Every structure is written in structure tokens, then in C-alpha cells.
Amino acid sequence: MSITVGRLELAHTLLNASGTWDAVEAQRLFGEANPGMAGFVTKTVTAEPRPGNPAPRIAPSRMGLLNSIGLPGPGRDAFLETLLPELATIVAGPIICSVGGFSLGEYVETVEQLDHHSDCDAIELNVSCPNVESGCASIGGDAGETERLTAAARTATDKPLFVKLSASVADIAEIAKAAQAGGADALVCVNTVKATAINRWTHKSQFGGGGGGLSGAAIKPVALHAVLACSDATGLDIIGLGGVETKDDVEDLMSVGAKAVALGTALFRDPSLAKKLRFELGE
Numbered sequence: 001m002s003i004t005v006g007r008l009e010l011a012h013t014l015l016n017a018s019g020t021w022d023a024v025e026a027q028r029l030f031g032e033a034n035p036g037m038a039g040f041v042t043k044t045v046t047a048e049p050r051p052g053n054p055a056p057r058i059a060p061s062r063m064g065l066l067n068s069i070g071l072p073g074p075g076r077d078a079f080l081e082t083l084l085p086e087l088a089t090i091v092a093g094p095i096i097c098s099v100g101g102f103s104l105g106e107y108v109e110t111v112e113q114l115d116h117h118s119d120c121d122a123i124e125l126n127v128s129c130p131n132v133e134s135g136c137a138s139i140g141g142d143a144g145e146t147e148r149l150t151a152a153a154r155t156a157t158d159k160p161l162f163v164k165l166s167a168s169v170a171d172i173a174e175i176a177k178a179a180q181a182g183g184a185d186a187l188v189c190v191n192t193v194k195a196t197a198i199n200r201w202t203h204k205s206q207f208g209g210g211g212g213g214l215s216g217a218a219i220k221p222v223a224l225h226a227v228l229a230c231s232d233a234t235g236l237d238i239i240g241l242g243g244v245e246t247k248d249d250v251e252d253l254m255s256v257g258a259k260a261v262a263l264g265t266a267l268f269r270d271p272s273l274a275k276k277l278r279f280e281l282g283e
């Protein structure tokens with residue numbers, strides 16, 4: 001059942017979605033860092049340590065979950081020196097490092113350092129960040145910014161380079177083509193869909209930090225469309241994700257062009273979901 005996604009070899013088709021699985025905590029709780037998954041995708045790493053958005057950062061939605069987490073993390077140095085080496089001792093399969101930034105320079109510096117780090121097997125660019133230098137609200141919302149960023153990262157690494165696309169764009173196929181022109185080996189479709197939650201009594205956002213993103217079952221049709229459109233537009237390998245909960249969801253995404261599939265929000269309800277799906281898919 002082994003596969004290759006954008007030059008990265010995986011023992012099978014299931015992964016976790018960035019930011020939805022804590023491998024260190026899982027190792028402590030379950031004795032396995034990434035049960036049922038063919039590798040591990042890290043939380044997005046930023047240059048500086050970040051506390052993330054103020055609470056509340058999570059809100060329920062009828063068919064999914066809203067989050068306004070704001071990329072909390074230890075920052076690049078602590079990630080490279082402490083967390084990544086620890087992950088390498090517990091994770092089964094390759095480690096895909098998700099990279100974020102607020103300028104091209106920030107991204108490229110992290111990618112360069114990951115290129116030299118033996119514990120990083122592939123790099124996933126999370127392009128759903130603003131470029132504060134150019135004033136662009138979301139790099140992944142603009143084809144030119146996406147191509148420039150991907151090309152800059154491409155010159156900084158020979159490792160497999162994935163670009164994770166946002167679904168909240170006018171034409172995702174155009175952004176996919178820009179990532180391909182920049183030299184991406186594979187695409188990851190999709191990130192959360194821009195959304196918000198309102199407090200009925202105050203008429204203000206339920207989040208401490210403003211806007212949020214919708215994930216879970218509600219966005220499966222969005223993910224299906226994104227995978228289909230990006231696969232048709234580029235022919236690149238795709239990791240499909242968004243609302244995957246069942247074996248049928250995995251098969252649906254694969255039928256429209258996903259080579260691998262990642263689980264996110266569904267893991268919060270059932271941490272053994274990857275193991276169950278792997279068994280069912282095997283059958």
C-alpha cells in the first residue's frame with residue numbers, strides 16, 4: 001500500500017492535518033505518537049515564538065468546528081533545537097514540517113534551516129498567512145505572491161516541497177497553478193474556510209482574536225471541489241483533507257485526485273480514527 005506523494009514515500013495513504021494532532025502528547029497518552037498515520041505533519045512553525053490569539057479560540061458549529069487559534073508555537077529556534085529532534089525519536093514514518101511566516105524572508109530562512117535538518121523529511125508551506133511587507137492579507141489568496149513564495153522556498157531546499165492551499169479564494173485552480181510554477185512537488189487541499197461565530201447577546205465575535213476558520217464535516221464538499229479543481233489544473237500529487245470522518249470520505253477524495261488523505265477535526269472526537277480507517281481501507 002506504499003505510495004509516493006511529491007517525491008515523499010509514505011507507507012500508506014493516511015496522515016494528520018497540521019495543527020490538529022500533538023504527537024508528543026499522544027506518545028504520553030497512548031504510547032504511540034501517530035497511531036494509524038503514515039507520517040506526521042507538524043503544527044505550523046513561525047520564525048518567532050507566538051502565544052496565539054486570546055481565548056476563546058474554539059467555537060462549535062452545527063457540522064463542524066470554528067477555530068481562531070492564531071498559530072501559537074515555540075518559534076523556529078526551539079522547534080529546530082528541541083521539538084523536531086524529539087519528534088524524530090517517537091514518530092513512525094516521515095516528518096513533514098509545516099512552515100508559516102509574515103514575509104518571504106521569514107519563510108525562506110525557516111526552509112533553509114529545515115533543509116539542513118536531518119529530522120525534516122518534507123516541507124509544507126502554509127500560505128494562509130499575510131505578507132506584512134507587501135501588505136497582502138493572505139499570500140495564498142494571491143497567485144503572484146504564492147508563486148514568488150514557492151519559488152523562493154524552492155531555491156532554499158531540495159526536500160519535497162508541498163504547498164497547502166486556502167479554500168477561501170476566488171479561484172483555487174489559479175493558486176494551484178502558481179504553486180506549480182514556483183516549483184511545488186505536491187499540493188495540500190485544503191486549509192480551513194474563513195468563518196466566524198457571533199455571540200447572540202453582545203452581537204460581537206465569540207473569539208478573543210477576531211476571525212476564524214471552519215473545519216470538519218461541513219467543509220468536505222469544499223475539499224472535494226478543491227482537490228478536483230487543483231488536480232485537473234496541475235496534475236500534481238495532492239494530499240486531500242477537509243471534513244474527513246469515514247472510509248467513504250477518504251475514498252471520495254481519492255476518487256477526485258487525492259493521493260494521500262489527512263485527518264483533522266475528526267481526530268478530536270476519535271484519536272484512534274486513523275487506525276480504524278486504515279483497517280477499513282485495508283479490507
Ligand SMILES: Cc1cc2nc3c(=O)[nH]c(=O)nc-3n(C[C@H](O)[C@H](O)[C@H](O)COP(=O)(O)O)c2cc1C
Pocket residue numbers: 017018019020043044065067069071098126164190191192214215216217219241242243244262263264265266
Ligand atoms: C485547531 C486547529 C488548528 C489548526 N492549525 C493549523 C496549522 O497550524 N497549520 C495549518 O496549515 N493548518 C491548521 N489547521 C487546519 C487543518 O490542518 C485542516 O486543514 C483543516 O482543519 C481542515 O481539515 P479538517 O476538516 O479535517 O479538520 C488547523 C485546524 C484546526 C481545527
